[in-house]
Amino acid sequence: MSRAFNFSAGPATLPESVLRQARDELLEWRDAGASLVELSHRGPEFMQVAAEAEADLRTLLSIPDDYAVLFLSGGATTQQALVALNLASPGQAADYVVTGHWGRTALKQATPYAEARVVASSEAGGFRDIPARGDWRLSADAAYVHYTANETIHGVEFREVPDVGAVPLVADFSSSIAAEPIDVSRFGMIYAGAQKNLGPVGVSVVILRRDLLERAGQPRAPIFDYAAHAKAGSMLNTPPSFNWYLAGLVFKWMLAEGGVAEFARRNARKAALLYAAIDGSGGFYRNEVAPAARSRMNVPFFLHDDALDPVFLDEARAAGLISLKGHRALGGMRASIYNAMPEAGVQALTGFMQAFQGRHG
Known part of the structure; x- marks a missing residue:
């Protein structure tokens, strides 16, 4: 399995x-x-x-x-x-x-x-x-x-x-x-x-x-x-x-x-890692939420060319990263990184995002 x-x-x-x-x-x-x-x-x-x-x-x-x-x-x-x-x-x-x-x-x-x-x-x-x-x-x-x-x-x-x-x-x-x-x-x-x-x-x-x-x-x-x-x-x-x-x-x-205090620390690290990957992509990815109001739990993001969306989802799935399609009301992508999502999962996602940009940027 x-x-x-x-x-x-x-x-x-x-x-x-x-x-x-x-x-x-x-x-x-x-x-x-x-x-x-x-x-x-x-x-x-x-x-x-x-x-x-x-x-x-x-x-x-x-x-x-x-x-x-x-x-x-x-x-x-x-x-x-x-x-x-x-x-x-x-x-x-x-x-x-x-x-x-x-x-x-x-x-x-x-x-x-x-x-x-x-x-x-x-x-x-x-x-x-x-x-x-x-x-x-x-x-x-x-x-x-x-x-x-x-x-x-x-x-x-x-x-x-x-x-x-x-x-x-x-x-x-x-x-x-x-x-x-x-x-x-x-x-x-x-x-x-x-x-x-x-x-x-x-x-x-x-x-x-x-x-x-x-x-x-x-x-x-x-x-x-x-x-x-x-x-x-x-x-x-x-x-x-x-x-x-x-x-x-x-x-x-x-x-x-370790309780809620420990998960707060983990969640802050996970969110910071993902937003850094988005913000540091030179516009290949973008998040449109005001930085002070950005969620630590649900991170919507968009590719610079929405024609790449299905390619991103297919390649992500092949890499063991699933359920990244954005809500139909917004489109794009969405990564939900709740308490049960390990930091390794966010590291895998950001690594994939960087590699995907290298292939399609």
């Missing part, structure tokens, strides 16, 4: 040691006599897995006790609708900062349930920068302020947590959670689809300040109610138990590797 370096934006690469452990435990989990996929989510075996996963995530992200941690079905787009249902009263406004495709999607998901107002946007500039905080038109009566910490498609990332005063700050951290230390206490809510930096597709993490669970929100069924899920320990319905288990293995792997 020869595994390629997988630069997919999501579902994304997972640590090989985690995949091997899951493979070894798939047929029978410990001495249970059955696979974890086959065991009840309310049985003692899975209850242990769930408890360990929450404890490890709390340790990994330094989550305070006054925050609930939920493991829920689906992805971040589901949470984008549930945020408004749970945190905004009927007719109440919510402020949205839009810096890319996923910020725009969050706005769209909230619009049926709240007066979703765009208080800042970088769309006019092609989503290549972060709007200056002084230009945001925040409202004191908003239910919350929402932003996307890292835009997976456009490659734009907030490098600082914005100060929005007393209004709860809600952030989509799907593609940058656990990439560096964050002060959870500055947020009312953080949510993230697991399939980029935390685990497999199909499960999301919600970190919610407990006092916000008391908000009445919109009329909704219990299955859409964060407070009901918190009370049930994220087992109001049958959860995606195997996905939850895999995410738990990733948490343990990250802790064993």
Whole structure:
């Protein structure tokens, strides 16, 4: 077996040691006599897995006790609708900062349930920068302020947590959670689809300040109610138990590797190496994001001649570098270099890029 370096934006690469452990435990989990996929989510075996996963995530992200941690079905787009249902009263406004495709999607998901107002946007500039905080038109009566910490498609990332005063700050951290230390206490809510930096597709993490669970929100069924899920320990319905288990293995792997602080150092080195290769190519490659807003997780780049795009992808695949095609909204290339992407993968990519330029420049 020869595994390629997988630069997919999501579902994304997972640590090989985690995949091997899951493979070894798939047929029978410990001495249970059955696979974890086959065991009840309310049985003692899975209850242990769930408890360990929450404890490890709390340790990994330094989550305070006054925050609930939920493991829920689906992805971040589901949470984008549930945020408004749970945190905004009927007719109440919510402020949205839009810096890319996923910020725009969050706005769209909230619009049926709240007066979703765009208080800042970088769309006019092609989503290549972060709007200056002084230009945001925040409202004191908003239910919350929402932003996307890292835009997976456009490659734009907030490098600082914005100060929005007393209004709860809600952030989509799907593609940058656990990439560096964050002060959870500055947020009312953080949510993230697991399939980029935390685990497999199909499960999301919600970190919610407990006092916000008391908000009445919109009329909704219990299955859409964060407070009901918190009370049930994220087992109001049958959860995606195997996905939850895999995410738990990733948490343990990250802790064993040195935790979030260590991954922040690795991610900084990987991003610096890749951007240096792009910027030092004399225009053969280019990244169009303002340098101060460049993502460490998702690096879109373009060749000087887009006729070379299919050639680049074919040769990269032959070199063991896969999933580099850019999103259809932008074209070009995109390298997603999440926590599980080793530095050796980025070194292989930059070496290939230099060799490709030598052949086709």
